[in-house]
Structures are given as structure tokens and as C-alpha cells.
Amino acid sequence: MLIPHEAATLGEVLDEAARRWGELPLLAVPANPQRAYAPQGLEWTYAQVAGQVATLGEAYARAGYGVGHRVGLLLENRLEHFVHKLAMNALGVCCVPLNPDHRPAEMAYVVGHAKLDLVIAVDSLMPLLRAALDHTPQRPALRSLEAIGPLPAPARAAEPRAVRADDIASVLYTSGTTGRPKGCLLSHRYELAAGQWYAQRSGLATFGEACERIYNPLPVFHVNSLIFSFFCALLKGNCQVQTDRFQPSRWFTEVHESRATVVHYLGVVVPMLLNQPPHPLERAHQVRFAIGAGVDPQRHAEFEERFGYPLIEIWGMTEMVRAIFDADAPRRVGTRAIGRPQPGLEVRVVDDADEDVPDGTPGQMLVRHSAATPRKDCFSGYLDDESATEQAWAGGWFHTGDVVARDAEGVLHFLERRKNIIRRSGENIAAAEVEAVLQSHPAVAQAAVLPVRDEVREEEVLACVVLKPGHEAQALASDPLAQALLAHCRESLSYFKVPGWLWFTDEIPTTGTQKVQKHQLFAAGTDPRQAPGMLDLRALKKRQASA
Template sequence: MAMMHAAEVLNRYPGPVLTIPQLLHSRAAVVPQQAAVEFEARTWTYAQLAAGSTALAHRLAVMGVRSGDRVAHVETNSDIAVLLFLATVSLGAIFVPMNPALTDDDLAYQIDHCGAMLVATSAAEAPRFDALLLRLGPVAQRLLLEDVGLAAAAADDVLAMLPADCATTLPVLTPQTPALVIYTSGTTGRPKGVLHSHGNYVLSAEAFVGRLDLQPDDRLLTVFPLFHINALFYSLGGALAAGAAFITARRFSASSFWSLAARTRATELNILASLAKILAVRPRSEFDPTHRIRVIYGGPITAEMFEVYRNQFHVPHLLEGYGMSEIPAATCNPLHGEQKLGSIGLAGTHPLRDGPFVEMRICDDQGQPVPDGTVGELQVRTPTMFLGYLNDPEQTSASFQDGWFRTGDLVRRDADGYHYFVARQKDIIRRGGENISGAELDRVVESHPLVAQAAAIAVPSELGEDEVLIAVVAAPGAQLSLEDLAAWCRARLAPLKQPRYVVFVDTLPQTPTQRVAKHLLRQESSALLARARDMR
């Protein structure tokens, strides 16, 4: 079958498609027997997924879920999580996926902050949540996922557990109807609840079809949890928009990843640099050359990563892009066209829209646009923009300037319109009167074949301003010496940027979305400095 243009793929299905239920049911009308969701031994067709989400919506309505209510999912990935998402939003309620690995205090904060009236989790976690909900007071009910099919053998068995007579009248939804909340990584403190609408989700999903040329026979594998925007908006949303298959596993396993990819016949994968690096240094005996992955989207993509995945793992296309929980699908290198290694790409487009879709500008400290080649804060306007931070109008207001979202990221743009990430504004180290990007140092050190992860932070200097300390996690089984690391940095970094101190650690603190929580490292900077070795 010849490859279709993304617009042809989207136009296969009846419109208008303005809400998430319309997205699902329009696909079910055209490809009812096409595989929609796969999880372990269970496969859902589009017809089954549409019927199951409607039946589960009835079940939720009987439990009292109404338009505007918040339904929290606190469990690892499964097909039932997808069903719960689709059922929740079809009621006009708001789906709030949460990380089950959070501490009780962090979970209590998010459940209380979003005002969840229903918390869905597994039977194994029931005692924990009984105690947690009792602590919060009578604010939420608990739904056991086993009661709606988590342990069932097949999709038909799940459907048999749900109400056959769906008498609930579903509300009329609009593109502006709130649909879901994604909590941020919390890299600077308490996570914020990013509120998105049905329209945001649909447009992001359709845009992802365009950026990867997704086809109806594609099979999108996610190793990210569904509380991550990458999994929920790009992998699941992209699959639904293309009428393709979404594949998920309970959790990421590096040792079994390639066998999973081959067994499921996955054709597309999204990834973060940390996960990509883990796979790159795993024993090649785990690699299965029969996999069918044709494209990987994610980043940052280093030259070393590009070489490994193209030439050793035989993945034809690696695309680096950029987005945030607040502004999904902002930029991407083109699948067909010039790809610039190290760039986060061009402003995002939409396959059904002519002209600009994502607008981007780079501004100085006074909020004025700067010329190409100049580093400044990236500001964005896009139809996929979030509605605001849940219960936080002050932070929402502070995040915008004249209708432009302030990303807090320092970026430069070249004459061809390609953007280059420099650093988070709060990840700048001031040394010798110059600004140094902590993210740049992280990338350089992590490109060392014996380094699994690295994080640069500022520590006090004897001369004032900052000195650079880098915390390093060695690759499993690696014997990484101070001298080897220092030589690596000298060969790749200007003298001003070379780290002064290094501390070898077993792990780095992680956010729920598997990014380094540098704010926690900075809180421990004195203790880290006391253990560090001087690289001079």
C-alpha cells in the first residue's frame, strides 16, 4: 500500500472531529475491526474500544461522575487506563493520570489539589489508597481497576463486565471543554496541574500524524507512562488520529525492550535521551534485529545516539522535536527535508491547515524579539496551548506576555528557521562573567560511552560568581576514571565551560517524568561539593 500524505490519512474519517469522543467514534465508523489498543495478551478493535468506553462511562455515571468532575488514575499503564481516559472525557469529566511511584505526601497533594472525586487504582494498592483517602477526608471514592477488567483475559471479557444497557445521556462537548490535567515534573518545586481541552488534544494528535507521516497500519509503542504528555498526547493521540494501533506495556524494561518491539511489530517509538542512552549501552545480545521500528521521535539526539540507532539498531529515522506539557507539538525536525543534528527543529505545522500553526518568537529580558542567532527566551502561540494551570490563576497569568506563553527556555534560531535549545533560564551557571548552559554540559558529559547520566549545577566559587560541579552516574559495570572524564571534557568544551568538580553518584534524583530534578541537587550542593573531586 502506497504511503498516504497525512492529510489523506486524516480525511479518511468523517468529520468534523473537534472532541476526543468524535476522534474515537469517527475511526470506529471507518475501521471498526482495526486494532486500536494492545496490552499484553489483550487487543481492542476500534469498535470494541468505542463500545467499551461508552459502557464504562455509564458505569462512572452510576458512581456519580458528572461533567467537570476529576477522575484520577494512579496505576501503571494498561488498556484499562486508556478505556478510563476515553470514558471520563466522554462524560465531560476531567482525566488526571498520576504517578503511582510518588510518595504518599505527593499523591495526597495532587489528589487534593485537583479535587478528585474518584481515584482508580489496582487491588494491590487498595490498602494504601484507603488510608490515603481516609487521611484526606471523604473527598473521593475508590475504583478498583480489576472491577472493570484489569485482570480479564480478553477485550470481550472486559466488555462482559461492563453495563450492557448504556442509558446515560452523554453531554454535548465542545473543543473548549476541559478534558485532562497533566502534572508537570516539578523541577522547580511543587508540580503544576496543566489543564488541556478536547480541542487541544485533538489538534496535537492530528499534528503528530503530520510530523511522523503516520499511516493507518502503523503501530505506536510507548514505554512512557500515561501521566507523561508524550504517551498520552503523541503515542495514544497519534494512533487514534491515524486510525492506527497503540501498544503499551506496564512499565519500561531495558533488558526486554527489543524483544517487546519485535514481538509487537512496533513501527514507531517515542523516547527521551535518558532512556535512549540506557538502551545504547545495554548488551547487544538483547537486541532483536527483527524489529520493525521505522522512526523514533524524541530528544535530545546526540551524534553518538544517531550513529548507534541508525547503524547498530537499524532505525531509519530519528527526529528531534520540542514541546512542553503546556505546549505540545511545538517544533520538530522534518521527516522529509533537512534535519539538523542538535536542533529541535522548525515550528510545528498541521496537515489540514495552510500557513502558520505554531508561532514562535525569541525575546530578550525586556520581552522584545531578538534577531536570528541571538539567544533569548522562547515564547510560543499555538492552537494546542493549555487552558491554564489548575487552581492557579496567578501562575497562569505570570506565564504569558501579550498572549504568548513564556517557556522559560533559552533558545536561538538560525537563518533557516531551525531552533536550538540552549538552557532552561534557571539552569544557567554564571562563571567568569559569562553564562554557561547546564544542559549543554549535561549533554557533553552524557555523550561519554561510560556515562549513564550527568547533571551540572552551580556551586560557590572562591572568586565569586559560580563554579561548575557535575554529578555523574557511570554506566552499569563501567570503570570511569576522573582523568578519563577530564580529558573528555577538555576535548569538547571551551576552558570556561569545563567542570571544576565531579562527584560520582549511584543515582540522580528524578522527576516523575524521568528528568533530573536539579532543584533537589542544588539543595544538596554543599554535601555534594564536600564529596567532589577537583578536576583541575
């Protein structure tokens, strides 16, 4: 295994990996006859990736890109995303992955907030990108992935210095409780430390060298695929198999044909696969273990028994490079155990006053590297938001916003998210963002958005709406006003953020200072989905065209 020096950069580590494992595969995409690109599949060795990175790096350098520039990548889950990122990072350019499911206004915010100098996009997503630029004064240069010729030059010069390990390699945007996403600054050292941490786990999650194939169906604009699993593979001579997106109907075939030894999942994957009819390849695999989060405890054992490999639950987030694993015996199948703190990852469980709570008592989880170096290898902060960064690190501990309980053996059990965030199929949705869009509709006086349980997608978006005088709606999914609100949300929000449940109410409870009391909307212990007048709009939540 490569053990990166703390001053190492991504370019230096890639070159060393290529020298050591040149002819071994680093990146692969499974065959898929229905896919527009590489329908027969694709596989690139370490030497091929390094060669492409060097060629692309020369093109970026000739155009004038270097330290201090930020480039957006709108490349879906294509392998080219990794190559462009590595080529940019070798020059000190920062990569900003863009979400292809964003609507124009959402993408405009990221493009403007990140002050992008250039965006590389696939042809099919260029209309979305151009529509986004109508919503922001930022004017990055644009380049199609399929275009031939020199890259457009940046409008400003690069900083005249060498690349450093603490330079920002990526800015990943994550939902915040205020409704606007925050840009997490991730350094070269962070990304290498993320891969090293994953690669050095023990127990069921032990990785071999130059023999593993990690099948990852998660989006490349998320930290899991782009950084956590990819750099784990890179540092141990292994291969990342990057499919275009999770498809239940293709999972068994792709896992079999890709010869995957490790697979990544989200909670939504488990019920979707269990709901598939028996498949001749469902146990014809080489998978040793699966890594993920959010499995329904009641279906955990059922999954392992049917498909023949263990699901290892972990906890992690973009801001914190280290994931907490539950990979050692004895296993706790059927619980929400996520493992114990380890050297390099200290944990406290606290109340609202940041005071430690006894074992067995729910509290917010705080994490740090150590007392001497609390922020070591963690994210470098939120882009242009020092106040939010320092608030998150109050008292020298990072406040995760997740509620856990620690048992008598020191094992942490995940309970819920403390922040105003909805977790749907692995996507973090800020309730405040959806509320803001709903309240911009002329018929809406007030809106409160909250999560409700979903048997397949973990959680779904529920919107509770108070209408302005003169507006009425019937408790029918076909009601014109309900349809209008749904259409209004679709114009501004990614499809997964659009409410799946809608409930018209006369009042949303508030405190004397007008703070919304969402917990009072429905009686304790009841399922909001069963409330009289609740509208089920989930069937209308469909992935939208790019523009």
C-alpha cells in the same frame, strides 16, 4: 484520516473511529512473562475499545458522574487507563492521571489540589493511595480496578448539560519552579488537535493510515503517551503499543514482536540501548522512524547506524499541543536541531526583556498559534492559578522557559532549560521542591539544588548543603549524616527526585538581597562532579515500593 470538527468531543470521535476501523487494533500491550498482568500480551480492536468505553460509561453515569467531576486514575501503564479516560470524557468527567512513583505527600498534593471526586487504582497501589489520604483533607471515593460491582457515588451532583469541546478532558501535573506542581488543563479540543498535528507531519515523520503501530514505552500519566501518540493513532486507524515501562533488556524483543513501525524515545533510551550487548533482534524490526527528544548529539549517528532507523528530534511541552519537528531533509544528525516554525506554530527568540535577538544568539523561545488566535488549541490554563497562566502568556506569547538559537536557515537549535528545572530520564524535577525537603531536615541550614550532566540520564540531581552549627559530615557516601539526608528525601520524594550527588559546603553564594547564586557554586567550565568532597550517591537511587 478523521479530521475532527472544532466542536467535536472525544466520545464522538471515538465512535466515528470505531465505525470506520472497527476490527483493526487500537491498543496493544507486548507479551512479558515477568509482568503480573497480561503476561502473554493483549490487543484490543477499535470496536472492543468502544464497547468497553460504552459499558464503563454506563457504569459512571449510573453512579452519578458527569460534567464537572474529576476522577484520578492510578493504573500504571495498563490499557484500562485509556478505556476509563475515554469513558469518563464521553460523559464530561475530567481525568487526572496519578504518578505511581509518587510518595504519599506528593500524591496527597495532587489529590487535594485537583479536588478529586473518585480515584480508580490497581490493588497493588491502594496502600500508597490510602497513605496519601492521611496527608490531605480531600476525601475522594476509592475504587479498585479489580473490584466488581457498582461504582461509589460522588458527593456532589454533576452539571446538567451536554459535553462540549472546550470542557477539560484531563489535568496533567507538571513541575513548576516554585516547587509545587501545576495542573495543566487540557480540553477535548486540545487532545484531538494534538493527535491531528502529529498525524499530519511530513517528511520522515509521515504517518500512513490503518497500517502503523506506535510503540510507546513512556508513562501514561505524561502527555506524550496518553495524548500525543494515542490520538495520533486513533485519528488514522493505527495502533498504539503500550508497554508497561522502558526496559533496555526487553526493547529489541518487544519492538520485534509488536511489529512496531514507529517508536518513541527519551534521551536516556539511546545510551541505554547502545550499552546493551549485540542482540539477534536489534535490526529485525519494521521501524521506519523514532520520535523523541534529548539524544546526545555525539551518539545520534552511532544509534542510527547500529539499529537502522532515524531518530527524529522534536520539542514539545504539556502546555503547547504542537511539537516542533526536524523531520525534513536535509537532516542535521549530531546537532540539537529541533526544526522550524510552521503554520499554526509561530516562534520568537527573545532576551530577558522579551526583545527579539539576532540569529545565532541564544534566547528564550516564545510560541503561539497565530497573532489572531494566539492560544488556539493550547492548554486552557493552570488549575486554580490564573496569575501563573497570564504570566506565562505575557505579551500574547507563551513563555516556554527553554533557551534556543535560530540559525540563518530558520532552524531552531535547543540549548538548555531556562527554568529552575532538572530533566532526568524524561522527568521534570523542580529544584525548589527538593530544596524544600532538604531544608526541613534539622541538620540543614541551607540547600541549593541544581542539575549536573549524566551520561545516561541526561541530567542528575546535585544537592549542595550547608549544615547548621554542631553538625558535621565526612566526604564519604557512607557518612551517617549523608545517609540520613538521603533517607529523609526518600520519605517525601519520588525516587528520581532524590539527590544523586551530595556536596557539603560552608557557604552558598547569595546576592545583597539574599538571592541564591547557583552559578557561582562551581567555577565556569568545570564539572561539579569532580569537585573535592563530592559524594556520588547514584547507586542508592532505587525505585521504591508503593508505600
